[in-house]
Amino acid sequence: MSPDVPHPDPDRTEAFLRLLAEHERRLALYVTGLVACPQDAQDVMQEGKIIMWRQFHQFELGTNFPAWARKILFYQILAHRRRSKRDRSEHLSDRLLELLSEESETAIREQRxxxxxxxxxxxxxxxxxxxxxxxxxxxxxxxxxxxxxxxxxxxxxxxxxxxxxxxxxxxxxxxxxxxxx
Amino acid sequence: MNDSDSDHLLELAHGYIEASLTAEQIAELEAILSGDPEARRIYLDFLHDHASLHWDHVRALGDEEVIEDFPPLRARRFPPLWQVFAAAALIALLALVATRPEPRDTSFATMKKTEAAQWESGTLPTAEGARLGSGEIDLVRGLATITFDSGAEVVLEAPARLILVDAMNCVLERGTAVAEVGESAKGFTIRTPSARVIDYGTRFAVNVDSKSGATQTQVFDGLVEVEEPESKKRIALREGQQALVTGASLGGISEGVEEGTWSNPESPVRPKGPGMRTLTTADLGGADAYVWGGKPTTHTSETLLLLKNGLGNDAPHRKAFLRFPLDTIAPGQIAEARLELRFTPTGWGLASHLGDSEFTVYGLIDDSLDGWDAATLGWSNAPGHDPAGGNAMRKDQVRELGRFTIPRGIQTGSFGIEGEALEAFLNADGNRRTTLLIVRETSETRGGGLVHAFASSRHPTLAPPTLELNLSEGSKK
Missing domain, CATH: 1.10.10.10 (Winged helix-like DNA-binding domain superfamily/Winged helix DNA-binding domain)
Structure with missing residues (x-):
């Protein structure tokens, strides 16, 4: 289709799509839990999926995909907040967001x-x-x-x-x- | 963390979800969460419930009927990928990456809601939920609500043409826009052909006359600045004030007009034969009003005549009364008659709680009762109707002249009756003025159902209730 496609390998592409299809819903829930606003979460997910696709060559098949994806998404949340015109006083702080993200990892590990x-x-x-x-x-x-x-x-x-x-x-x-x- | 602490925390979390917290409350939430791991756990579990309600919708409903009753307002903006076949996703994703090597989202606004909207060719999508970038939209009929990412919300009232520039700027070429601008969007600017209207956190309306380009601005609350671009002269408008900018002159400020005239009433285009006559409730001697009974309600209108047959005797009911002067028309002269009412959405109540709705038009038989005063007409003193129910009538005082039906889901359009019963009733009227009553026969199937409404003689844009008459040449048909 286009030279911009970073992973011409069809197996790799399929692997990405399978992993994304399997985990996308839980990833969206993770993002929504941190940003609260579903529209913001949708925007973060949209951006995040593109970044994941671009960086997928760095992902080692067989390791924990959702944990890898959440790291990307967490940085997308911070980036999205900086892009948004909303005042900083309308958000919880980045530092607190990190604590909440850690607690999310615990909740996910415990399957709570x-x-x-x-x-x-x-x-x-x-x-x-x-x-x-x-x-x-x-x-x-x-x-x-x-x-x-x-x-x-x-x-x-x-x-x-x-x-x-x-x-x-x-x-x-x-x-x-x-x-x- | 005790019960009242966690209750307070959940209250704040709810406010955070709804983006309704003050800066102080956000600081408080920050402090609670920063200092207490248990608070973070409670908060995140609560947010997770919210997230799964959003992403999975509200599933596990008890009965199919409830689902049927609520057609979704719009589809999700991005369909969840996990529901799509991998092959389709592959094509979509490759297309996304291939066509947008730098996939920067340039949208800055959302088409939040459309009501009875019809569009002329524009350059932006018009579906509810669509993301909007810069471009123009042309609304021919109805209402459209656009939310800008800056926090400004603009309701466009047809006919109108709006150009979206960015999250803080738009251009109203013609028509009416009502803007609500929150703290985050202070400085939101609506340009028009003759003025710049700069908002400082408020609710205001702007109208651009399609012919002259004159700009009328009215502030409902807060503060707005209106600038005439040639002279750069600015005036500040506060709550209840309005100003008109025409050509290159900035008009003075006028106070407190409750309902501005935003555009000229649309005059219906129809062939006017020599015998055609049009009477409206806005004519001298005419009047219109509605009465309400049952449960008190704050949903009232100055410009619309409301109709509702609530569920049960205590539910809100509404019936409309119209008076037309007939003194310019000789008895027996009417060969054809048609009553036309322009319906428009009220936004109150759910259309899904109501099937096809049937309406009856009654004529008031006793001429001595035609003298009702629109200002004092009430549920208990209104003639012809029976206060016992939403469609109960005093059958000895009224005659049924016809019925019309508005299909389920339709709230806009011209409806009415015509025919011999109406003609005979008008021809036989003794005191040359006549009262017609409009009653909704159809009751809602559940409480909170739709309120129907048609334009009164005070409606700013829609034509008033109208009798279209075709007069015979002689005095008798």
Whole structure:
């Protein structure tokens, strides 16, 4: 196709795509946990996948791909924050982000989040249809608080509080099920 | 970390996700997390729940119906690669690398939402969720909400043409834009053919007249500067003030206009035969209003007439009343009549909670009741209707003149009735003015359903409720 493709070796390309397909979702969750904003996470993932592809020749097949990818993504998160026009006071600090990244590595090693995800789905089904609707609007339709407020005839502050309560309740429900509360 | 500590931490984490924390609160969150490994664990678990809700959507729903009820507003911006066949991904990735050796994302804005939008040829994508770089969009109908990465949000009201320059600058060539600019986007500038409007953290509206290029600016809250580019003269506008820039002159500041006139009402183009007459509720002696009952609601409108048949007697209900003066038309002179109402979205309630909606037009029989006052008309004193329910009527006081249906999901367009029942009713009117009632028959299937609305005589752009009449030459048909 083009001379810019760094890995003309089709086996290598396939290996990359297989690894990426296998781990992309968990990588996206890792990034979202650190940047909080899903749109930012999507941007970081997009940039990160390109960097991973460019640097894939440095990756040793058979070693830990997600750990290698997370290192790249962590630097992409820092780079993304610097590029963003948002003020530094609107972010947690880079130093704290490093601590959080370390804690993420622990959680991944302990497979803590895999257990959480299973239980989280159960907790979601326990919500009332009305509350599930709020979560759907927020997460599936990516509606803003204002959008949800208009669509559900609630005030914005009521939606903000309700969403906070729903998130807390889900967190507590999962903690209770896992016996860590 | 005790329960109330962790509760407070989760509150802050929620605020961080929603980007609603103050600098002080972010500093507080930073301090809590920096000093306590357990706090970091709780915070990250909470964020991980958020992340998996986002990436997996809200799955494991109880019933199919709920899924059906909520068609997604838009697809994910980047479809998750793990759901795509490796072969397809290979092609996509190679194409990405091949065509963009320096893959720098040049987009700086997102098409956040479109409502009843129709587009003319522009250079930017118009799908909801699309990322936008520099280019132009041309909105013919409806509304479009664009969020800039700087934090500014612009709602474009058709007909309008906007050129996106970068995350802090755009050019409004014509039409109306309502901008909401947060702290992060202070200095966000909308240029127009006759002015530069610089924003300092506020909500304001700009209108550019398509013929003269005159720029009207109104500030709802905060502070805006309007500059006339030739003279570089600037004025500051504060909450409730507005200014008009025409040609090379910067107009004075005027105070407190609640609803500006943003463009000339669209006059419907239709052949006007010698016998054609158009009456509207904006005519002398005309009036329009809506009444509401059931559960109190803050969703009211000055410019729209709202219609709703809520679920159960306590849900919010709304019915509309129209008065047309007939004094210029002799009794029996009307050969054909058509009532036209211009519907437009309210943004309130969910369209998915409602099927195809049927509306009935009633005529008020008793002429002595035509004298209602739009300002004082209320649920309990409005004539002809029965306050018992969302579509209940006093059948002895009204006559059904016709029905029309608005399909599910449609909120925009001209709807109304025509036919003999309407003609006969208008021809027989004794006091030469007539009251028509519009009622939604269809009730929502669940609470929080859509509120329908059509333009009143006070709507800034849409034509008021209209009676199109074809008059016969003689006095009788």
């Amino acid at each position: 989040w895999e257990r959480r995800e299973k239980v989280l789905q159960e907790c979601v089904t326990k919500l009332s249809p009305e509350h599930r609707e709020i979560l759907e609007l927020r997460y599936r339709d990516e509606a803003s608080i204002e959008g949800i407020s208009r669509r559900t005839e609630r005030t914005e502050s009521a939606v903000y509080r309700l969403l906070s309560r729903l998130r807390k309740n889900l967190y507590l429900c999962v903690a209770k099920e896992l016996g860590t509360a």
